[in-house]
Amino acid sequence: MSDLEGKYVLALDEGTTSARAIVFDRESNILGVGQYEFPQYYPKPGWVEHNPNEIWDAQVRAFKTALEKASIKPEDIAAIGVTNQRETTIIWDKKTGEPVYNAIVWQCRRTADIVDELRKDYYDVIKEKTGLVPDSYFSGPKIKWLLDNVPGLREKAEKGEVLFGTVDTFLIWRLSGGKVHVVDYSNASRTMIFNIHKLEWDQELLEILGIPEAILPEPKPSSEIYGYTDPKVFGAEVPIAGDAGDQQAALFGQACYKPGMVKNTYGTGNFMLMNTGEKPYPSKDLLTTIAWGLNGKVEYALEGSIFITGAAVQWLRDSLKIIEVSDEVEPLAASLASNEGVYFVPAFVGLGAPYWDQYARGLIIGITRGTRRAHFARAVLESIAYLTKDVLIEMENDSGIKVKELRVDGGATKNNFLMQFQADILGTKVVRPVTQETTALGAAYLAGLAVGYWNSQEEIAKMWKVETEFEPQMDEQTREKLYAGWKEAVKRSLGWAKVLKDLGLSE
Numbered sequence: 449m450s451d452l453e454g455k456y457v458l459a460l461d462e463g464t465t466s467a468r469a470i471v472f473d474r475e476s477n478i479l480g481v482g483q484y485e486f487p488q489y490y491p492k493p494g495w496v497e498h499n500p501n502e503i504w505d506a507q508v509r510a511f512k513t514a515l516e517k518a519s520i521k522p523e524d525i526a527a528i529g530v531t532n533q534r535e536t537t538i539i540w541d542k543k544t545g546e547p548v549y550n551a552i553v554w555q556c557r558r559t560a561d562i563v564d565e566l567r568k569d570y571y572d573v574i575k576e577k578t579g580l581v582p583d584s585y586f587s588g589p590k591i592k593w594l595l596d597n598v599p600g601l602r603e604k605a606e607k608g609e610v611l612f613g614t615v616d617t618f619l620i621w622r623l624s625g626g627k628v629h630v631v632d633y634s635n636a637s638r639t640m641i642f643n644i645h646k647l648e649w650d651q652e653l654l655e656i657l658g659i660p661e662a663i664l665p666e667p668k669p670s671s672e673i674y675g676y677t678d679p680k681v682f683g684a685e686v687p688i689a690g691d692a693g694d695q696q697a698a699l700f701g702q703a704c705y706k707p708g709m710v711k712n713t714y715g716t717g718n719f720m721l722m723n724t725g726e727k728p729y730p731s732k733d734l735l736t737t738i739a740w741g742l743n744g745k746v747e748y749a750l751e752g753s754i755f756i757t758g759a760a761v762q763w764l765r766d767s768l769k770i771i772e773v774s775d776e777v778e779p780l781a782a783s784l785a786s787n788e789g790v791y792f793v794p795a796f797v798g799l800g801a802p803y804w805d806q807y808a809r810g811l812i813i814g815i816t817r818g819t820r821r822a823h824f825a826r827a828v829l830e831s832i833a834y835l836t837k838d839v840l841i842e843m844e845n846d847s848g849i850k851v852k853e854l855r856v857d858g859g860a861t862k863n864n865f866l867m868q869f870q871a872d873i874l875g876t877k878v879v880r881p882v883t884q885e886t887t888a889l890g891a892a893y894l895a896g897l898a899v900g901y902w903n904s905q906e907e908i909a910k911m912w913k914v915e916t917e918f919e920p921q922m923d924e925q926t927r928e929k930l931y932a933g934w935k936e937a938v939k940r941s942l943g944w945a946k947v948l949k950d951l952g953l954s955e
């Protein structure tokens with residue numbers, strides 16, 4: 449233990465829009481934060497890419513800033529935990545480390561046709577083995593697209609000259625100076641080629657998608673020493689000891705360690721996860737996913753992935769210019785006593801759970817001559833709460849567990865109007881903790897546990913503290929009517945991109 453005295457844990461939290469790095473001490477206090485945005489590329493409607501080198505540069509700047517702000521040196525770090533936007537797919541050259549193409553981002557819909565084909569014959573096989581609903585969201589079809597579309601890549605892949613990774617894998621590979629090629633079970637469980645029961649790459653699915661196993665990383669638990677940082681990269685040799693997808697890391701950081709405990713993260717999208725313990729619960733419209741591998745066991749979660757929530761607030765700000773800064777959305781929405789019949793469905797990239805419609809597109813409905821900016825603001829915030837209710841209903845049905853409280857985190861949870869409306873529309877208590885950095889904290893805990901910086905989950909759970917509880921106040925009848933209006937609005941958004949395609953109005 450003594451060599452850990454006076455040391456800290458560093459979390460690298462690589463998200464969809466920015467790379468962050470946070471230094472934590474043993475009491476989970478934040479000592480330093482670095483955060484840098486990187487560009488988003490939209491080469492065609494529905495396509496989303498990142499440049500892996502830009503992700504890397506942002507992540508390196510972020511950890512340098514975090515260490516500087518904390519006034520500590522690289523050798524003061526006891527362990528590094530990595531957490532990441534999940535599913536985003538990178539293939540790079542094994543020798544040079546250079547990406548062969550941009551990263552295909554989780555939101556990207558370019559593989560919709562590949563997935564349509566898979567759904568016809570393999571829907572049940574995929575669901576059973578991977579726990580996922582076949583969708584363009586996941587990595588497997590993105591890998592296939594790259595192998596089919598980047599000239600010469602398939603040959604290189606077959607010869608083992610290139611490597612695949614989700615962003616965690618890519619970062620760990622670069623941090624270790626190209627020595628370590630691993631993925632943790634939680635990230636592997638988002639690829640659609642990983643068997644979540646056997647904890648191995650699934651040969652049948654690899655064959656169906658034509659993916660050579662040689663390019664895949666080694667699947668590992670979420671908390672163990674995978675290797676060490678290259679001093680040329682990090683400035684010291686430090687254990688890389690934690691890895692988890694950002695939503696699973698948030699579940700860990702929210703100390704949801706008992707079956708039935710649920711967290712909901714409000715960021716670009718919303719991701720609700722329920723810990724289901726060592727049992728993978730099957731579900732028709734939610735995902736069965738790996739929460740983490742820890743202490744020689746694997747725990748599972750049920751997940752409802754909602755693709756666009758906070759991103760719709762950004763859209764109000766950046767595209768419609770209805771607000772100048774995100775925080776203005778709250779007073780604007782609250783200036784109305786109700787939505788006055790205006791609903792918004794944020795299906796910008798289709799709809800995820802529980803609809804899984806790759807062809808749904810966004811709509812705003814109920815507009816009259818009296819509709820103002822405030823209606824847009826309110827309809828956007830309400831949509832986040834309704835989509836969350838859609839998911840919670842499925843989760844309670846699938847698990848047979850009545851959720852007592854929803855632990856929340858993420859950028860949009862500072863919006864008190866949204867949190868109160870959420871509690872009202874769910875009829876369930878919403879609990880916001882003191883520490884909002886639960887994703888980074890989860891990654892730090894996983895890394896810290898691996899090196900003995902923290903000793904147990906019980907010790908960690910004691911550090912979780914409530915900041916505000918939002919109790920439901922809406923009467924049942926109003927709740928039901930508003931929600932019924934939402935379901936009608938959603939119906940009208942489904943399949944729209946298909947309609948356009950069939951009419952020859954889009955590709």
Ligand SMILES: Nc1ncnc2c1ncn2[C@@H]1O[C@H](COP(=O)(O)OP(=O)(O)O)[C@@H](O)[C@H]1O
Pocket residue numbers: 463464465466714715716717757758759760761762774775776777778858859860861862863866
């Ligand atoms: N006051 C607010 N009300 C609602 N949403 C907000 C508010 N402030 C920020 N947001 C949204 O929160 C999101 C950022 O949260 P964050 O957890 O950093 O997301 P991510 O990790 O997905 O990038 C943005 O999409 C932003 O629009």
Ligand SMILES: O=P(O)(O)OC[C@H](O)CO
Pocket residue numbers: 462463464465532533534535554693694695715716717753
């Ligand atoms: O980067 P975030 O926080 O928006 O999370 C993205 C999710 O991991 C996508 O599955």
